[in-house]
Every structure is written in structure tokens, then in C-alpha cells.
Amino acid sequence: MNNLDLESLLNVELHPHAINDYCPNGLQVEGRADIGHIVTGVTASQALIDKAIELNADALLVHHGYFWKGEPEPLRGMKGRRIRALMKNDLNLYAYHLPLDIHATLGNNAQLAHLLGIKAIEGMEGHPHSVAMMGRFSKALTGAELATRIETVLGRTPLHLEPEQRNKPIETIGWCTGGGQDYIELAARKGLDAFISGEVSERTTYTAREMNIHYFAAGHHATERYGVKALGEWLAAHHGLKVTFIDIDNPV
Structure with missing residues (x-):
């Protein structure tokens, strides 16, 4: 080509x-x-x-x-x-x-949702090009259960910041792969039970506690491996190109 x-x-x-x-x-x-x-x-x-x-x-x-x-x-x-x-x-x-x-099927957010079993997906910002998304699990999870699921899927232990109500169940969730930690406030205002991003900031700790929302930092690299991988697989499947995905390890 x-x-x-x-x-x-x-x-x-x-x-x-x-x-x-x-x-x-x-x-x-x-x-x-x-x-x-x-x-x-x-x-x-x-x-x-x-x-x-x-x-x-x-x-x-x-x-x-x-x-x-x-x-x-x-x-x-x-x-x-x-x-x-x-x-x-x-x-x-x-x-x-x-x-x-933001791509609806091949994108980082869409791929992460698929891997974690998140359903009923829609844009958190209320428009088609929303960078942050929200959805729900078919069955409520504890914070520990979701942390374990993230670790199993991504191959790394996430940082879990607990809300003041530590045993708060997680059914609704927002997420933004990569450096999307500041969407946590919007997630909390929308009444979501938890929020996932790649990176975390010092201030995120207090937001999670004071706005009563679980927060998981799962790694910028780890949450954004799957979009470009899916895009390459799409090129190979639909356009006959040879595609090789290379994952250069990055702990951040």
C-alpha cells in the first residue's frame, strides 16, 4: 500500500x-x-x-x-x-x-472497557467526542475485586485510592486512559462509584476521599496498549498488511 x-x-x-x-x-x-x-x-x-x-x-x-x-x-x-x-x-x-x-471500537477507552467487562457505555462529557467515558458492571464489585480484575487484565497492580466509605460497592464507573485523572471530579459529580485513569496526581487522593469515589491508577502505558494494537489488527484483517505489535515495557 x-x-x-x-x-x-x-x-x-x-x-x-x-x-x-x-x-x-x-x-x-x-x-x-x-x-x-x-x-x-x-x-x-x-x-x-x-x-x-x-x-x-x-x-x-x-x-x-x-x-x-x-x-x-x-x-x-x-x-x-x-x-x-x-x-x-x-x-x-x-x-x-x-x-x-475516543474511537468507538478500536480506541483505548473502548478496548479497556471491553477488557474489564464494562457495559452501557456513553460519553461522560455528553458529546460524541468525549475523552472520558462512563458505564456499568453487570454485577457490583468491591474495590478489592475491581483492583484484582485490573491487575489480571493489565498485568500490573493498580493504585487504589479508597473513598471515605471504604466498603462502597462499585457498579457504575467512569474512566479515561492515560493522563485523565482530573476527570475524577466530573465522575463524582455524576454520582459514579469509581473512576479509572492511567496516571494519578497528588490531589487525586483528596478528591477520592472527599467526594466519596473509588479511584484506580492503572498506568498510562498499560491502559493505552490496546488501542494501537487493535488498530493494527484491523489493518491486518481488513487491508492485508503485515502488522507486528511491539510492547516496550514502561512501568508508568
């Missing part, structure tokens, strides 16, 4: 122009024109780039790419080394951030 045709295909599926983002979505670094093998991963780190080069891939497709708002513009240091490696090896880099978070 032609590299520009692949970008058009991804844009049609992910609708990047429908949401304001903190980075450009789509083809960020242009490489060779013909694409047969794609490596997918969460972040375009040097380790992932090196692995893609080792596998002789034609493209790298990630959730966290480059050129974030507010970052230094010069191509030097770590950023320069990464981009130099891509260009020297004629490797295309595609990145989709918020569009991959």
Missing part, C-alpha cells in the same frame, strides 16, 4: 479533524512510498524505532508520536536522534493521539 494512501485510510477511520489535539495526527515523518509491514506500539521511543528497523518494517504506527504543543522545535538531542533514525532508514511514522483514545 502507498504510504499516503495508508494515511488517508487511517484518517477515514479515526476522523482526526473532528477533535482538537495537542499534536499533529497522521503521517508525522514520511519514509518509503510502499508499505507492506507495519510495527505498532504505544510510544515512538528509540527502543521501538530500533526494533522496527531490526524487523525491516516500512512504517511505525503509534499512539504517542512527536511535535507536541509547547515542546522545543529544534531537532537535536533525543528528538534529533529519533527522527534521524527514522529518516536514515526511510521509515514512515504515523501517530494518532486523541482520535485513537
Whole structure:
């Protein structure tokens, strides 16, 4: 497949122009024109780039790419080394951030909900492009039971911040993968029993306690592995491309 045709295909599926983002979505670094093998991963780190080069891939497709708002513009240091490696090896880099978070089936939020068994899903912000979602479990869980489920699914122990009512059962839940911890207040105002995000802030502890809501920090990387993996599987199944998912370990 032609590299520009692949970008058009991804844009049609992910609708990047429908949401304001903190980075450009789509083809960020242009490489060779013909694409047969794609490596997918969460972040375009040097380790992932090196692995893609080792596998002789034609493209790298990630959730966290480059050129974030507010970052230094010069191509030097770590950023320069990464981009130099891509260009020297004629490797295309595609990145989709918020569009991959919110996609109704392939997105990070949708994939996490599927893995955790969350049903009746809708946007917490009340519009189709909501970054935070809410839903419910078919059966109420204790905080310990949900922590165990998260650990089993994601392969890491979440941080569980308990509300003042520690034995509060969990049936309704909100979530936002990655750095979505500040949506906890909206979740509490909507009367949800618990909220999950990837990252946690110092202030989150007091919000959980004082607004009487369970909170789980499950890891930025761990909660965002599954969107780009699903997107790659979709490309392989529906468009005949060879796709290899590489998970570069990240404890954060």
C-alpha cells in the first residue's frame, strides 16, 4: 500500500479533524512510498524505532508520536536522534493521539472497557467526542475485586485510592486512559462509584476521599496498549498488511 494512501485510510477511520489535539495526527515523518509491514506500539521511543528497523518494517504506527504543543522545535538531542533514525532508514511514522483514545471500537477507552467487562457505555462529557467515558458492571464489585480484575487484565497492580466509605460497592464507573485523572471530579459529580485513569496526581487522593469515589491508577502505558494494537489488527484483517505489535515495557 502507498504510504499516503495508508494515511488517508487511517484518517477515514479515526476522523482526526473532528477533535482538537495537542499534536499533529497522521503521517508525522514520511519514509518509503510502499508499505507492506507495519510495527505498532504505544510510544515512538528509540527502543521501538530500533526494533522496527531490526524487523525491516516500512512504517511505525503509534499512539504517542512527536511535535507536541509547547515542546522545543529544534531537532537535536533525543528528538534529533529519533527522527534521524527514522529518516536514515526511510521509515514512515504515523501517530494518532486523541482520535485513537475516543474511537468507538478500536480506541483505548473502548478496548479497556471491553477488557474489564464494562457495559452501557456513553460519553461522560455528553458529546460524541468525549475523552472520558462512563458505564456499568453487570454485577457490583468491591474495590478489592475491581483492583484484582485490573491487575489480571493489565498485568500490573493498580493504585487504589479508597473513598471515605471504604466498603462502597462499585457498579457504575467512569474512566479515561492515560493522563485523565482530573476527570475524577466530573465522575463524582455524576454520582459514579469509581473512576479509572492511567496516571494519578497528588490531589487525586483528596478528591477520592472527599467526594466519596473509588479511584484506580492503572498506568498510562498499560491502559493505552490496546488501542494501537487493535488498530493494527484491523489493518491486518481488513487491508492485508503485515502488522507486528511491539510492547516496550514502561512501568508508568
